[in-house]
Amino acid sequence: MNNPGPLVGEPLALDLVNTRNADGEHLATPESLRAWLDLEAARFPEARDLAAADLGEPELATARELRGHTARALEHVRRGERPPQEALDAINRAQRAAPAVTELTWNDGALTATRRRDGSAAERLAAWLAEAAADLLANPAVATIRKCEADDCVTLFLPAHPRRRWCAAARCGNRVRVARHYQRHKPA
Template sequence: MGDIIPLVGEHLALDLVNTRPADGDLLATPDDLLAWLELQAGRFSQARDLAAAGPTAAGLAAVRDLRDHTAQVLDHVRRGEEPPAGALDALNRAQRAAPPISELTWDGRAVTMTRRRTGPPAARPAAWLAEAAADLLADPAVVKVRQCEAHDCVMLFLPAHPRRRWCSATRCGNRVRVARHYQRHKPV
């Protein structure tokens, strides 16, 4: 992932789309995907399982393709427009490539359930992320998704507060505020 720190903590589908900032691609190699999945592991139990399997070049290609289709659908849906049918089909195909199951086991005292995905290991990360994209895209709140107001930022976020303007107060907010302060106070 290089020197760029990924924006995490938004809805998982937004975190995925945000792996393509204005100045590069945070998912350039299978190791980048592994590092990103490990960043997500604290929030999503499946991320740890996917990271443990070790992403492959095929898995990375599937995730990057999914990211592009998610971004395309999201761009239309958040404006209330019909998304391209091909992009929706791609999201559905990704989910079908590694269907989820709820596996039941006996732990000695009770039946427990664990969600996991079947299908080829290379398809599992994209299927898991496609399911997260479907959750976001079908949520009525998707129309509230915003792009950061910093002039050189393309990050998306779902504001918890209606006055939120930047992807991150520390990433873009401070930079914009410092630039504004400099403009107001620069010597003439």
């Protein structure tokens, strides 16, 4: 299977977990981390700020380590089981390293609130991703997260519709339908 890149559009923590899937490793280099953050920037302004930071191997290692802890915790929580304490500790530690503060400023006659974090790019990235993981893991909807039903896909998604079966209809759903059609109509 070719490597079409990571899917985005799920809760941020799921998008992070899905950066390592059957298509391969989507966070292989600092540049691929930046590209993923650019994809996420349409929904998350903090991703735009982080993508503009000087991202190197430490930030890549941080993102991948946090992805592993999130995936391990998610695997258990989805089934209603206690997650590994080391995963929870790592997620909590990452959040504490660069907590978010809502700064108020007066601009052109209006009060604006902007969330900011102090710390290195790696600490800010880890805290942002860990906060998203904590939000997802504590959400009762976590029990409804599904794995794509395509045989060669391990992507997780939070179904908006109870009949959703694939991570993306145009990606896996179409491949499954084409394979089924071929099986029904293949020459004898």
